[in-house]
Amino acid sequence: MGEEVVKKPKRKERMPMPEQDPKVRATNFEEVPLGYTPEMAIEEAIRCAQCKVPACVCGCPVNINIPAFILEIAEGNFAAAARKIKETNALPAVCGRVCPQESQCEEQCVYNRMGRAICIGRLERFAADYERENDLVEIPEKPAQNGKRIAVVGSGPSGLTVAGDLILLGYEVTIFEAFHKPGGVLMYGIPEFRLPKDIVEAEVNYLVQLGVKIDYNTIVGKSIKVDELIEQGYDAVFIGVGAGLPKFLGLPGENLGGVLSANEYLTRSNLMKAYRFPEYDTPIITGNRVCVIGGGNVAMDSARTAVRLGADTYIVYRRAREQMPARSEEIHHAEEEGVKMMLLTNPEEILGDENNMVRAMKCIKMELGEPDESGRSRPVPIAGSEHEIEFDVVINAIGANANPLLTKSTPGLELNKWGYVVADEYGKTTKDKVWAGGDIVTGMATVIEAMGAGRMAAMDIHEKVMGVPKNKDPSPEALPDDMECALPSGKQP
Amino acid sequence: MYEIISMKELVPSIFEAIVKAPEMAKKAKAGEFLIVMADEKGERIPLTIADYDREAGTITIVFMTIGTSTYKLAKMKAGDSYYALVGPLGHASEVKDYGTVICVAGGVGTAPIYPIARAMKEAGNKIITIQGARTKDLIFWEEMMASVSDEHIIMTDDGTYGRKGLVTEPLKEILERDGDGIGIIYAIGPIPMMKFSALTSKPFGNLTMVSLNSIMVDGTGMCGGCRCNVGEETKFTCVDGPEFDGHKVDWGLLMDRQRIYLDQEKEALDKYMKEVE
Ligand SMILES: Cc1cc2nc3c(=O)[nH]c(=O)nc-3n(C[C@H](O)[C@H](O)[C@H](O)COP(=O)(O)OP(=O)(O)OC[C@H]3O[C@@H](n4cnc5c(N)ncnc54)[C@H](O)[C@@H]3O)c2cc1C
Ligand SMILES: Cc1cc2nc3c(=O)[nH]c(=O)nc-3n(C[C@H](O)[C@H](O)[C@H](O)COP(=O)(O)OP(=O)(O)OC[C@H]3O[C@@H](n4cnc5c(N)ncnc54)[C@H](O)[C@@H]3O)c2cc1C
Ligand code: SF4
Ligand code: SF4
Ligand code: FES
Numbered sequence: 001m002g003e004e005v006v007k008k009p010k011r012k013e014r015m016p017m018p019e020q021d022p023k024v025r026a027t028n029f030e031e032v033p034l035g036y037t038p039e040m041a042i043e044e045a046i047r048c049a050q051c052k053v054p055a056c057v058c059g060c061p062v063n064i065n066i067p068a069f070i071l072e073i074a075e076g077n078f079a080a081a082a083r084k085i086k087e088t089n090a091l092p093a094v095c096g097r098v099c100p101q102e103s104q105c106e107e108q109c110v111y112n113r114m115g116r117a118i119c120i121g122r123l124e125r126f127a128a129d130y131e132r133e134n135d136l137v138e139i140p141e142k143p144a145q146n147g148k149r150i151a152v153v154g155s156g157p158s159g160l161t162v163a164g165d166l167i168l169l170g171y172e173v174t175i176f177e178a179f180h181k182p183g184g185v186l187m188y189g190i191p192e193f194r195l196p197k198d199i200v201e202a203e204v205n206y207l208v209q210l211g212v213k214i215d216y217n218t219i220v221g222k223s224i225k226v227d228e229l230i231e232q233g234y235d236a237v238f239i240g241v242g243a244g245l246p247k248f249l250g251l252p253g254e255n256l257g258g259v260l261s262a263n264e265y266l267t268r269s270n271l272m273k274a275y276r277f278p279e280y281d282t283p284i285i286t287g288n289r290v291c292v293i294g295g296g297n298v299a300m301d302s303a304r305t306a307v308r309l310g311a312d313t314y315i316v317y318r319r320a321r322e323q324m325p326a327r328s329e330e331i332h333h334a335e336e337e338g339v340k341m342m343l344l345t346n347p348e349e350i351l352g353d354e355n356n357m358v359r360a361m362k363c364i365k366m367e368l369g370e371p372d373e374s375g376r377s378r379p380v381p382i383a384g385s386e387h388e389i390e391f392d393v394v395i396n397a398i399g400a401n402a403n404p405l406l407t408k409s410t411p412g413l414e415l416n417k418w419g420y421v422v423a424d425e426y427g428k429t430t431k432d433k434v435w436a437g438g439d440i441v442t443g444m445a446t447v448i449e450a451m452g453a454g455r456m457a458a459m460d461i462h463e464k465v466m467g468v469p470k471n472k473d474p475s476p477e478a479l480p481d482d483m484e485c486a487l488p489s490g491k492q493p
Numbered sequence: 494m495y496e497i498i499s500m501k502e503l504v505p506s507i508f509e510a511i512v513k514a515p516e517m518a519k520k521a522k523a524g525e526f527l528i529v530m531a532d533e534k535g536e537r538i539p540l541t542i543a544d545y546d547r548e549a550g551t552i553t554i555v556f557m558t559i560g561t562s563t564y565k566l567a568k569m570k571a572g573d574s575y576y577a578l579v580g581p582l583g584h585a586s587e588v589k590d591y592g593t594v595i596c597v598a599g600g601v602g603t604a605p606i607y608p609i610a611r612a613m614k615e616a617g618n619k620i621i622t623i624q625g626a627r628t629k630d631l632i633f634w635e636e637m638m639a640s641v642s643d644e645h646i647i648m649t650d651d652g653t654y655g656r657k658g659l660v661t662e663p664l665k666e667i668l669e670r671d672g673d674g675i676g677i678i679y680a681i682g683p684i685p686m687m688k689f690s691a692l693t694s695k696p697f698g699n700l701t702m703v704s705l706n707s708i709m710v711d712g713t714g715m716c717g718g719c720r721c722n723v724g725e726e727t728k729f730t731c732v733d734g735p736e737f738d739g740h741k742v743d744w745g746l747l748m749d750r751q752r753i754y755l756d757q758e759k760e761a762l763d764k765y766m767k768e769v770e
Contacts, residue, residue: 178713180530180577217579219713223516246717248727255720255727255746257753264716272536272710278764281536281561282710283757356749405713405732 014119015044022336026307029192029275032333033097033122038078041126045074048118051110056120059108061452062088062161066105066120073123082131083138085124089451090164091157091203093132094186096125097195099448100327132202139209146170148465151234153220153406156184157447158438159240160204161454162461163212169462173211176218176229181271184242185439186447188271189263191301193308197270221406226413230433236461239421239429239436240454243400243444249293253350254396258285258358262294262302262397269305287311287393291361293347294397295324300331302395303339311393313339318346318366318379344368344379348386350394360390400444410434418443426470427457435461495529495578498551500571503633506558507601508567509543515550517542517580523588523608524704524736527552527580528712531565535576538562539709539731541605542581555604555633561761568769582712583735586702588612591676593619595667596642597660597690599682600626603634605704606681611641618676619643623663625686629654660686661693668697675699680739684748691739703739705730708751722746 018034048070056066072081085092101121109117152159155177163173183200246261268274272282290306295317306313349362365385368377402419414422414430423429427437437453459470496513521542528537544553558567594613598606622642626632627650639645646663647655678701680690687703694701707719707730714732722743
């Protein structure tokens, strides 16, 4: 492919990612990190030691052959790098952006101990973007059809992975998706400024070109039941419907106008493009003072959206900053953009005005006490510290539960006590011909873990339907014979 | 995809569209609804499945123009297609032999009441229908309603047709006359009409089902935007309803929650009206 390789002394430190200035980006929905230039990518790629035993690969739930794709970048073969990644990951532009690399591939990188892990995610993103933006995406040749039909429920990362893997093995694959757009949380949850939607659509389109059929506006459990799919002759059904039921705290005043779930807020903004209202018809409450309850990534995404819609935005979190589950990068981004943190603060009641709209929230201050079951210091209320804070919008970002719509209409599918689907390590459920994976099995996890689950299920389906024994290691060339990654998440002790 | 087979204005500002949707037509039951998006930039709005033809593979919707989305739908013609159509959603009405069923319809509420009345009739019930509208020109589906009713009372606010007055008046009379014989009451229409129908029947204790028209997004229980209070509990209209016991609904909250987006809805409608002029 031969971009010219710039010879420079090998750099030691991680190549920083250029970003939009916080002041500017706080007023737009464009992507925050701007991506590497080819020169930057090569400079970062040549830092990689090309380890004989690449620990990084074990940190990746889909075991991408990381040294191999990085070598292609180092040599200027960017499209080849992208193709290498796509051997095991059909959504590289997505994962390069949203994987928590610091606790996956990059955590395992040999340089991580010195705080200089190779920027694997950024390089992955670069390769995928380069390939797409330069129209170099090649559609692999279609294998001979094997005559078997697979139904995939949900077009989130788990479902897309199952579909992508099985289509390449000669199956006829149909995805049934409740919404009018594909991608699941990638489309309706994660905001545009972190993951542009045209990138999601382009990666899904790659699968469609491979032959995957997507039936939109089809709610399995309502429009059609799992048993009906089996009766229609599908040889296997994969359930990847995500978690998708918003949690509320059960506070007084929680149904007032202006109190919403992060799911609703983000779906309006992302999927329905309410941030472009009135060009798009769906409205969103912008608010003057917005409170986001929670300390995870969903809370950061909601708060950063609220800032962009023009609100003075606060995060109310009952524990301390160090205990926030969000990625530190996301917390940092949020603060840079002007989100204010009210830590060790617990909401007790939401107060409304005469029109049943939010006017304020009653909170109590907390202090850290003894460690609880999760090992984190338990926050305990400080008596007498109740106070009222004025807000006109309150967004609940405290997590999700399992949505029972599909599961309760599917007899024979065993659920655990929280309503998640019980499945073995390959996603096989207790129901004949039915597999499941992603958030509906594990509770809310990550994109790449959902994809890992999809990969495992695809291998198992192939074994059960076609009798092809599964390869215990999905990407054998990536690893020397004496090295084993524990599947499915690959993380080593 | 979701092609409009026929489109007509039943009465001023109330439209009927028959749409090709074979899968939905196969499954649809009285009381269920669908979600429609007129075009790619459209909003997802819930509408009741007012009728279905399993053989022709069509479903019927009836809607009143009140904002951008419904005006957009009203502009579409036979041969056009909706961008998205999904359903059937929600719980179907519990159809069984109750003895006598009173069906109270207000305005556009006639459309959602019709399939319920028909199903109840088929289940062996005696049907008493009270159909109300502001004025004579706004009464639609009169013959269809009559065909499934044993007793059919028409009410107009201004007395231009049928009896003059509100639907709650004959409702009260019937309950006074024959309260014990009434198995269930269905009241569907604008919020005040449902609220006052429920208030009217409350002293008599007859179960009164209403169909709530909360603002929705997904219709699958994913967003919680359609929350309402029923009894002391929070319910999601799309998956727990849309029908609830009218004696337990917090009407004030429902009404206020419908006004959350009032300012933006006005803005959007003004913009849309300018564009189509
Ligand atoms: C706001 C937010 C931010 C996040 N940020 C990150 C991040 O930065 N990095 C990261 O790794 N992870 C992140 N996550 C988590 C990650 O997105 C999820 O773990 C992942 O998307 C789960 O994938 P899935 O395939 O299980 O399901 P989902 O992505 O939830 O997709 C499920 C799909 O199934 C469809 N569906 C549901 N029910 C039905 C039905 N009955 N019939 C048909 N279709 C149905 C849904 O419409 C949806 O399209 C985030 C999550 C949220 C909510
Ligand atoms: C389960 C269900 C079934 C429904 N079935 C029907 C039906 O069969 N026929 C029909 O005409 N409508 C029905 N509706 C109501 C319909 O969804 C709304 O009329 C529609 O969403 C309005 O969209 P819009 O953009 O045109 O108006 P908007 O711009 O959203 O609203 C304009 C104004 O109307 C008021 N309003 C908003 N929503 C409603 C509402 N749901 N009901 C009454 N007033 C409202 C608001 O105060 C607002 O200011 C149903 C609603 C639900 C939840
Ligand atoms: S998919 Fe995620 S975990 Fe795997 S290499 Fe890429 S960024 Fe790392
Ligand atoms: S562990 Fe780090 S240095 Fe070694 S191959 Fe992987 S990315 Fe390169
Ligand atoms: S419309 Fe989203 S939960 Fe009911």
